[in-house]
Amino acid sequence: MTRKNRKTLLLKFDRALSNSLLKQIGILALVLIGTLLLSFLFLSFSKTQWIEVCRQQGISPILLPIYLVIDPNVFNALYLGEGIAHGWTLIACCITYLCGVIIFNGMLVGVIINAISARVEDHRNGLTHYLNSGHYVIMGYDDMVPSVIADIFSKDSEAYVLLLTAYDAKRINEKLKKSVAKKQLDQIIVNYGQRTASEYYPEIHLESAKEIFIVGRRTQPYHDAVNIECIDSICNYLSNHKSDQMPRRITCVFEDLDTYAAFKTSELFGEVSKLGIEFVPYNFYAGWARQVFATRSYKEKSDPTKAIPYPTVYGDGIGPNDEKYVHLVFVGTTNFAVSFAMEAAHMLHFPNFDEEKLKPKTRITFIDKNMDQEMPLFITRNRHFFEVQSYYFRDLSKPGPYTWRVVSDRLSNEFNCYNFLDVEFEFIKGDVYSKEVQQLVRDWSLDKEQQYLSIFLSLADQRLNFMMGMNMPDEVYENAVPVFIRQDRADNFVTNLRKADDKELEYNHVENGELKTIRRKRRYANLYPFGMDDMAYCSDERVMRQAKLINYLYQTANYEESRFTDTIILNAKQEASIWADAEKYWKELTVALRWSNLYCAYCIPCKLATLRVMRGLKPDDTSHDLFSLNDDEITHLARVEHNRWSVEKLLMGFQKPSLDEDKYEHPEFKKQLKNNKNLFIHHDIRPFHKLDDVQKMDFEISKYIPWILKMTE
Numbered sequence: 001m002t003r004k005n006r007k008t009l010l011l012k013f014d015r016a017l018s019n020s021l022l023k024q025i026g027i028l029a030l031v032l033i034g035t036l037l038l039s040f041l042f043l044s045f046s047k048t049q050w051i052e053v054c055r056q057q058g059i060s061p062i063l064l065p066i067y068l069v070i071d072p073n074v075f076n077a078l079y080l081g082e083g084i085a086h087g088w089t090l091i092a093c094c095i096t097y098l099c100g101v102i103i104f105n106g107m108l109v110g111v112i113i114n115a116i117s118a119r120v121e122d123h124r125n126g127l128t129h130y131l132n133s134g135h136y137v138i139m140g141y142d143d144m145v146p147s148v149i150a151d152i153f154s155k156d157s158e159a160y161v162l163l164l165t166a167y168d169a170k171r172i173n174e175k176l177k178k179s180v181a182k183k184q185l186d187q188i189i190v191n192y193g194q195r196t197a198s199e200y201y202p203e204i205h206l207e208s209a210k211e212i213f214i215v216g217r218r219t220q221p222y223h224d225a226v227n228i229e230c231i232d233s234i235c236n237y238l239s240n241h242k243s244d245q246m247p248r249r250i251t252c253v254f255e256d257l258d259t260y261a262a263f264k265t266s267e268l269f270g271e272v273s274k275l276g277i278e279f280v281p282y283n284f285y286a287g288w289a290r291q292v293f294a295t296r297s298y299k300e301k302s303d304p305t306k307a308i309p310y311p312t313v314y315g316d317g318i319g320p321n322d323e324k325y326v327h328l329v330f331v332g333t334t335n336f337a338v339s340f341a342m343e344a345a346h347m348l349h350f351p352n353f354d355e356e357k358l359k360p361k362t363r364i365t366f367i368d369k370n371m372d373q374e375m376p377l378f379i380t381r382n383r384h385f386f387e388v389q390s391y392y393f394r395d396l397s398k399p400g401p402y403t404w405r406v407v408s409d410r411l412s413n414e415f416n417c418y419n420f421l422d423v424e425f426e427f428i429k430g431d432v433y434s435k436e437v438q439q440l441v442r443d444w445s446l447d448k449e450q451q452y453l454s455i456f457l458s459l460a461d462q463r464l465n466f467m468m469g470m471n472m473p474d475e476v477y478e479n480a481v482p483v484f485i486r487q488d489r490a491d492n493f494v495t496n497l498r499k500a501d502d503k504e505l506e507y508n509h510v511e512n513g514e515l516k517t518i519r520r521k522r523r524y525a526n527l528y529p530f531g532m533d534d535m536a537y538c539s540d541e542r543v544m545r546q547a548k549l550i551n552y553l554y555q556t557a558n559y560e561e562s563r564f565t566d567t568i569i570l571n572a573k574q575e576a577s578i579w580a581d582a583e584k585y586w587k588e589l590t591v592a593l594r595w596s597n598l599y600c601a602y603c604i605p606c607k608l609a610t611l612r613v614m615r616g617l618k619p620d621d622t623s624h625d626l627f628s629l630n631d632d633e634i635t636h637l638a639r640v641e642h643n644r645w646s647v648e649k650l651l652m653g654f655q656k657p658s659l660d661e662d663k664y665e666h667p668e669f670k671k672q673l674k675n676n677k678n679l680f681i682h683h684d685i686r687p688f689h690k691l692d693d694v695q696k697m698d699f700e701i702s703k704y705i706p707w708i709l710k711m712t713e
Contacts, residue, residue, distance in 0.1 A: 126169030126192035131162050133208035133245055139195035139230060140216035141165040141172055143489075143533035144253070144284060146179035148213055150299065151537050153184055162204055164193045179534050195230045198237045206234065207241040214252040218284060224259045227252050228268075231279075235271045242275075249278040251539075257335055258381070260286065265592045265653050265680065273587060285339035288531050291538055292340070292484065293347050294602045298491070299535055308495065310528055311482050313454040316619040317609035318350040320636050325360030326350070327444065327451040331367050331432050331468065333374040336458040336486055336531055341366070342382075342651060345423045346599045349644040351610055351636035353422040355687055361424045363451075367437060369397070371429035378425075379410060384655040385647070386410040388685070389421045396430030396437050414658035416665075420687040421650075422643040438473055445475040454482045458531075462488045469494070469527055477523045484528050491529035501525040545712045546601035551589060552582040553704055554597075554697075562696035567707055575711070592652065592680075599648050600641070604705065607637055626706045637702035642688045642695070649682050656685040664692070 136152050136159055138145060145163070152159050165172055169190045176188060193200030195214065206212070214230050216223050231252055238246065250272060254260040262268070263281040272279040291298055297307035314326050326348055330337035341364045348362045368374050375393070379386050390408040411418050430437045444453050455476065457465040469485040476483065485494055501522035508517050553564045570578065586594070608625055614633055615624055629637070650656070659665050663673040663683045673683065684694055 124170055124173075126165070126172075126190045129191060129203045130189055131160055132205050134210050135160040135162050135189075135205075136211050136213070137161075137204060137206060137209045137247075138163045138213045138215055139165075140214065140227075141167055141175075142215050142217050142219075142253075144218070144536040145215055146176065146534045147299075147537040148215065149176075149180055149184070149188065151539055152211075153181075153187075155539075155541070159187065159210075161188045162209075163188060163190045164195060164200065164204060165190065166192065166194050196226060196233050198233045201234070201237045202241075206247075207238055207243045208245045209247045212247050212250045214250065216253060218253065218255045223255045227254065231269055231272070235269070235275070238275055238277075239271070246275065247277055249280060251280045251282050253282050253284065255284065257283065257285070257339060261381075261653070263591065264595045267591055276587065278587070282537070283339065284536055285335045286343055287536055287538065288336070289340040289343035290540070290602065292530055293344055294543070294605055295538060295540055296605070298530070298532075299538070310530075311526070312609065312619070313344075313452060313482065314348065314350065314606070314609065315452045317613035318352055318452075319610060319613040320351040322350070322352045322613075323360065323450070324352075325451050326362045327365065327453045328363070328456065329365045329367065329441070329444070329453065330456045330458055332457075332459040333366050333368045333371070333378065334458050334460050337366060337456065338378060338381075340456060340458065341425075345647050345651060346644070347603050347606055349422055349603065349606065349640045349647070351640050353639070353643060355420065355639075355689060358419055361422050363424055363426060365426040365428060367428045367430060367432055369429070369431050371427050375427045378427075382651055383410070384653065385421075385650040387412040388415060388418050388650070388656055389424060390419055391424065392426040394426070394428045394430075396428055396434065396440070399436070412656075412658075415656055416659060417687060417690070421647055423647050432468060442473040442475045445473065445479045445481050448479055454484065456484045456486075458484075458486045462486060466494070470524075477526070478520065480521065480526050482526050482528060484530050486531040487529045488531070489533055491532050491535065494527050494529040497524045498527050542712050543598065543601045546604065546708050547594070547597040548582040548586045549578075549708050549711055550600050550701065551585055551593070551597045552578065553701065555585040556581075557697070557700070562693050562700070564700045564704060567704070570707065578711070595652065596645075596648060599644070600701070601708075603641075603644050604708070607640060607702075607705065610637070610640070626710050628706060629703055634699055634702050637705070638695070638698040639688050641698045641702055642691070645698075646685050649685055654680045654682045654685065657681050657683050664690070 138148055138161060141163065149161055152161055163172065169192055172190050176185060176190075180188065191200075191204055193204070195216065201207075212234065214227050214234075216227050216230070220226070231250070234250065254263065260281055260283040269279050292310050293313065296310045296312065298310070300306040300308055313328060315324075318324070318326070328341070328344055328348075330341060344364060345362070350362070352360060354360075366374070366378070371393075379391070387410060390406050390411060392404070393407050394404045408418075428437070428440075432438075432441075441455070444451065447453070455472070457468045459465050459468075465486045469483055472483060487494060501524040503525075504519040504521055506517055507520050508515060510516070557564050589597075609619060611629070611633060612619060612621060612624070614636070617624060657663075657673070657676065661673055661676055661681060663670040664686070666673060676683070684691060688695065688698075
């Protein structure tokens with residue numbers, strides 16, 4: 001045998017020993033069988049009287065070699081007991097006995113110890129698989145994974161979570177110990193595997209999981225591309241391994257805002273829906289925006305079941321006669337700032353918008369030193385919005401008088417109306433620490449009669465955000481302006497600082513020769529953290545259910561009369577039947593319409609705040625939320641709904657039709673021109689009072705808010 005062949009055999013032998021316990025036992029069994037055969041042959045050809053010895057001792061000659069291997073007492077009886085074994089018989093018995101000692105006292109014990117050690121090591125390295133069905137699968141590890149796990153346990157405390165990761169399982173387990181409750185660690189299984197490699201899927205029983213979360217690692221530049229590849233792999237696998245207990249939902253995290261936006265309007269993963277699985281794209285930044293504007297809370301890190309509230313950015317609510325407007329100021333144009341601004345534009349709509357005066361509007365302001373580069377990018381991303389809405393620009397980058405202008409160069413000359421939206425954007429070029437910008441922030445803070453001001457410090461460097469939050473103009477703190485500070489990880493310092501200053505004290509001042517006393521909170525009582533990595537994920541099942549009910553109402557509506565199904569009929573139906581139909585209609589819905597229904601649901605808290613103001617209730621008084629709306633309330637909320645819908649469509653990529661494709665301009669071709677909706681050209685993007693009978697649907701959806709709330713209590 002050549003040296004190469006010998007090395008090859010040794011390699012195969014070593015792999016057999018290291019890769020499989022069964023192979024180790026098999027090799028041990030072969031050695032044992034070989035030893036027995038040699039022993040039997042050696043005794044048979046030794047020409048000794050060992051058979052008579054066996055008969056004298058009452059031992060079967062065939063079983064003697066086996067007894068010698070497994071039972072030392074047999075050798076003792078033959079040699080030490082009566083000493084009847086001599087010569088070659090004794091030598092043969094000694095050899096067989098020694099082989100047995102080596103195999104059973106040495107090799108066998110070693111195999112058992114090795115098997116136990118290998119089992120423990122496989123468990124620590126995530127190579128042992130336990131879960132067969134009904135578990136949650138998280139694919140990939142990122143700092144937001146603990147928040148996903150916390151969200152799962154908040155809905156199902158008895159759940160088992162399987163975490164598939166290509167990183168060191170030991171290190172992942174150590175990270176989880178720092179961020180997951182000790183009692184829940186036993187319900188988390190970490191397994192090694194590549195999320196895009198389908199050969200790992202049978203081991204984790206992906207086809208019978210309850211829900212799948214594709215997370216990955218957001219810091220990687222190719223994160224979104226790998227997650228898309230992962231979805232394709234999962235679809236192919238599930239298509240070939242269908243089970244009676246398929247996952248009900250796949251949630252996929254996308255880091256890039258443009259990728260995320262594409263998944264709101266494109267049917268890129270229709271195969272997921274064909275499998276009967278709901279596909280939900282998730283974005284870290286947009287998720288946090290919804291926590292601030294819609295859910296209005298973030299979870300306590302030490303106890304995820306507890307929520308810390310955020311303040312509203314619209315005070316106690318805005319009624320039809322309120323003269324104030326909502327003003328959001330974002331320092332920086334990072335992904336956080338852009339995403340927050342987009343979500344705010346979707347959600348913050350109020351009944352005090354006057355369609356004739358075109359004010360007051362929700363104003364969203366960006367402040368950035370590099371606004372010359374950032375502003376064109378933002379406008380281009382949302383080109384159809386700025387085709388119908390002008391914007392403001394100020395240059396505060398140089399000392400002295402600053403320029404301020406309304407920019408309308410993006411408005412399209414193909415439309416017959418502009419600036420009818422109730423949201424507007426403002427771009428300011430300047431350093432937030434400059435005298436000019438500081439004075440502007442001071443003026444905004446003092447303008448309490450005209451605006452509800454909120455400031456978002458959203459630079460990429462959390463230290464700079466914190467430093468800005470600690471050093472805003474005094475007027476910001478004195479007038480209780482909410483300041484939201486982006487933090488990478490822990491919220492502890494900002495949260496504890498706010499709690500320490502959240503106490504009212506007497507403030508004395510002299511006014512017109514008289515001493516005045518008021519009570520106000522200390523300096524940092526209105527600082528709020530946001531954006532923490534390990535507190536990011538928060539699925540709101542109630543909003544999802546509300547969106548499905550909204551779609552159900554539209555799907556079952558009588559469009560000839562522009563009416564929803566009467567509530568008397570709905571209340572007479574069994575809820576299970578309504579929910580079954582709602583689920584069926586939702587699965588048949590396009591991605592764009594799903595998001596339209598979701599944004600309608602996200603706006604419900606804002607509408608409820610308006611209703612409470614109109615009814616003279618306190619902001620947190622929910623006692624009348626299920627009461628029917630009167631005609632005046634329905635009229636105001638219908639206008640709010642259409643304004644919200646118009647902004648939503650434009651920000652999602654729809655465009656207002658030009659004159660030659662507008663059904664309102666060419667009623668004789670109304671039916672044919674309506675088909676342009678499939679190409680994201682929507683004819684109803686226009687002022688509320690210029691709509692046709694479709695306007696009635698805005699009245700209907702407003703009237704049914706109490707029914708939606710009742711069904712999702």
